[in-house]
Amino acid sequence: MQSGKFYQWIINIIMLVFTFFCIMPFWLLFSASLTDDMEIVRSGYAFFPDKITFSAYEHLMNSSSDIFRAYGITIFATVVGTAVGLALTAMVAYPLSRVEMPFKNTLAFYVFFTMLFHGGLVPTYLLYTNYFDLKNTMLALIIPGLLMNGFFIILMRTFFATSIPTAIIESAYIDGAKEWKIFCGIVLPLSTPVLATVGLFYTILYWNDWFNGLIYITDSQYYSLQNLLNRILLDVQFLQSSTQAGSRSAEIAANIPLASMRMAMAAIGVIPLLIAYPFFQKYFVKGLTIGAVKG
Amino acid sequence: MQAHSETRIQEMKQVSMKKKKISTFAVELKKVRKYRALVLMALPGLLYLLINNYLPMFGIVIAFKDINFAKGIFGSDWVGLKNFEYLFKTTDAYIITRNTLLYNITFILLNTGIAIALAIMLNEIRKRYLSRMYQTLILLPFLISMVIVGYLVLGFLDVENGFMNKILLPMLGLDPISWYSETKYWPWILTIVSVWKGVGNLCIIYLAAIIGIDNEYYEAATIDGANRWQQIRKIMIPLIAPVITIMTLLAIGRIFYSDFGLFYQVPLNTGVLMPVTNTIDTYVYRALINLGDIGMSSAAGLYQAFVGFILVIISNAVVRKYNKDNALF
Numbered sequence: 297m298q299s300g301k302f303y304q305w306i307i308n309i310i311m312l313v314f315t316f317f318c319i320m321p322f323w324l325l326f327s328a329s330l331t332d333d334m335e336i337v338r339s340g341y342a343f344f345p346d347k348i349t350f351s352a353y354e355h356l357m358n359s360s361s362d363i364f365r366a367y368g369i370t371i372f373a374t375v376v377g378t379a380v381g382l383a384l385t386a387m388v389a390y391p392l393s394r395v396e397m398p399f400k401n402t403l404a405f406y407v408f409f410t411m412l413f414h415g416g417l418v419p420t421y422l423l424y425t426n427y428f429d430l431k432n433t434m435l436a437l438i439i440p441g442l443l444m445n446g447f448f449i450i451l452m453r454t455f456f457a458t459s460i461p462t463a464i465i466e467s468a469y470i471d472g473a474k475e476w477k478i479f480c481g482i483v484l485p486l487s488t489p490v491l492a493t494v495g496l497f498y499t500i501l502y503w504n505d506w507f508n509g510l511i512y513i514t515d516s517q518y519y520s521l522q523n524l525l526n527r528i529l530l531d532v533q534f535l536q537s538s539t540q541a542g543s544r545s546a547e548i549a550a551n552i553p554l555a556s557m558r559m560a561m562a563a564i565g566v567i568p569l570l571i572a573y574p575f576f577q578k579y580f581v582k583g584l585t586i587g588a589v590k591g
Numbered sequence: 592m593q594a595h596s597e598t599r600i601q602e603m604k605q606v607s608m609k610k611k612k613i614s615t616f617a618v619e620l621k622k623v624r625k626y627r628a629l630v631l632m633a634l635p636g637l638l639y640l641l642i643n644n645y646l647p648m649f650g651i652v653i654a655f656k657d658i659n660f661a662k663g664i665f666g667s668d669w670v671g672l673k674n675f676e677y678l679f680k681t682t683d684a685y686i687i688t689r690n691t692l693l694y695n696i697t698f699i700l701l702n703t704g705i706a707i708a709l710a711i712m713l714n715e716i717r718k719r720y721l722s723r724m725y726q727t728l729i730l731l732p733f734l735i736s737m738v739i740v741g742y743l744v745l746g747f748l749d750v751e752n753g754f755m756n757k758i759l760l761p762m763l764g765l766d767p768i769s770w771y772s773e774t775k776y777w778p779w780i781l782t783i784v785s786v787w788k789g790v791g792n793l794c795i796i797y798l799a800a801i802i803g804i805d806n807e808y809y810e811a812a813t814i815d816g817a818n819r820w821q822q823i824r825k826i827m828i829p830l831i832a833p834v835i836t837i838m839t840l841l842a843i844g845r846i847f848y849s850d851f852g853l854f855y856q857v858p859l860n861t862g863v864l865m866p867v868t869n870t871i872d873t874y875v876y877r878a879l880i881n882l883g884d885i886g887m888s889s890a891a892g893l894y895q896a897f898v899g900f901i902l903v904i905i906s907n908a909v910v911r912k913y914n915k916d917n918a919l920f
Contacts, residue, residue, distance in 0.1 A: 314729065342754070398626060416892035422653070
């Protein structure tokens with residue numbers, strides 16, 4: 297049941313214009329990273345550079361140190377954070393999905409309330425810097441605010457409660473299986489869709505996270521990729537907006553990569569996501585729509 | 592005599608209620624022993640929430656104190672509402688509240704309108720592969736971090752090398768614009784970026800709601816002679832109205848919170864632009880990290896958390912009244 301041919305044309309044209317609007321900035325980023333620096337100075341970032349060159353990427357490969365360390369830190373934080381976060385989430389969600397769980401409703405509210413109210417930036421910051429000493433450590437990129445999220449716990453609990461037949465759990469119980477064995481051997485293997493969806497969201501959140509780095513990390517040695525990119529961007533702006541050429545400006549200017557290199561660095565920050573996107577799109581869309589549209 | 596016996600009955604009832612409460616608690620406690628494996632399983636995550644989410648909640652007392660690290664957070668002197676007095680005496684309090692609210696209202700209206708229009712159009716497209724391609728591409732901006740968005744925007748607006756100043760404006764015969772130092776353009780820029788980044792997500796949600804509509808409704812309408820446009824207006828939109836209402840109310844519940852990345856990274860933390868880019872979140876961050884003013888930042892943070900909490904409760908109550916199944920609690 298759909299509209300006529302003429303409308304099909306109009307709708308397709310509108311959608312083409314809008315999708316073009318969505319991907320155009322990415323195109324500019326990639327084409328700028330493939331443009332020669334002299335050309336950028338002469339005629340700016342262009343969608344169609346006169347000459348395509350990979351020199352910015354070659355420079356990055358040879359310059360080593362900073363960017364590779366940041367890449368390594370991001371990968372480490374993403375892998376560890378996702379694994380631990382997913383495990384913790386499932387370990388809270390599963391008991392809460394069982395009717396036998398003691399204080400079930402109280403604990404469910406305990407989890408849920410964290411979604412409604414939080415102490416805010418200042419107490420969290422003081423807690424992690426004054427009492428736990430997370431400042432300038434790798435843990436600062438993993439622990440605060442990211443490890444677990446009430447929404448994902450509730451999402452998983454609903455899945456466990458509705459999609460895993462209680463009969464299976466009960467019969468395993470009667471056969472003498474221990475809770476951990478039931479959880480790891482029966483429940484988790486049956487829950488791959490929700491594990492994939494939540495795991496994917498943790499992965500994207502960790503890969504994209506720059507906020508924890510911005511507040512907890514001042515030592516550039518511990519910068520994640522996003523923080524390194526962030527620092528460069530803010531330095532560029534600082535130089536352009538500050539009028540007096542102080543020693544700080546000179547110091548910053550000496551360390552800033554050339555325009556095409558900056559774009560190349562941002563490009564390699566998004567390329568892994570763009571490459572993986574077609575493979576995880578299904579789970580991503582599922583995760584986005586699951587909370588909003590019921591049934 | 593009768594009144595006396597009635598009160599006695601009531602007393603007895605109260606006692607039995609109390610007993611019942613105690614007994615359910617005792618039953619639960621007994622279950623802890625029997626199901627200790629389940630409790631132990633949940634314990635690490637629950638402890639994490641205690642430290643990461645509940646401990647900072649007690650930290651809201653900071654807003655009523657003059658923090659002195661030598662005395663410790665809980666040993667510092669109480670100052671009552673002084674921090675709030677200072678905060679609301681500045682013009683900052685007005686500016687950040689105004690910016691946060693006005694931007695959020697604009698974003699909610701525009702994003703919702705555009706997302707619904709796109710979702711309806713996507714549903715109309717006959718060629719499935721085209722529809723799937725559009726869906727894939729409009730979701731791309733949602734995937735990337737605000738730092739990367741900052742780079743993308745700089746690609747267009749960079750004063751020296753940007754696409755606007757070097758290519759588009761000269762082509763139109765206009766003078767280059769110093770984008771990062773003129774406030775008047777930023778409400779537009781931030782709105783465009785917000786739509787660019789957020790509409791895809793919302794559109795996919797509405798599309799899922801539209802796809803979920805039973806085909807029989809349309810078939811019945813066709814038999815009655817309704818054309819496509821009438822079907823969209825009279826069937827599709829009323830049927831997805833609950834989803835629209837819920838998404839909008841959820842957004843209204845968060846109207847006191849702004850996207851920190853959008854207002855900090857996209858304008859590149861530029862001081863000149865602050866009158867139009869400073870929101871409650873960026874204010875709290877700058878007061879804490881750049882100025883080290885714990886009193887002001889915690890006061891602004893609590894102001895946000897408190898009003899935000901009330902708004903969430905209200906919007907949920909409205910959702911509940913509208914459709915119980917869709918309420919958060």
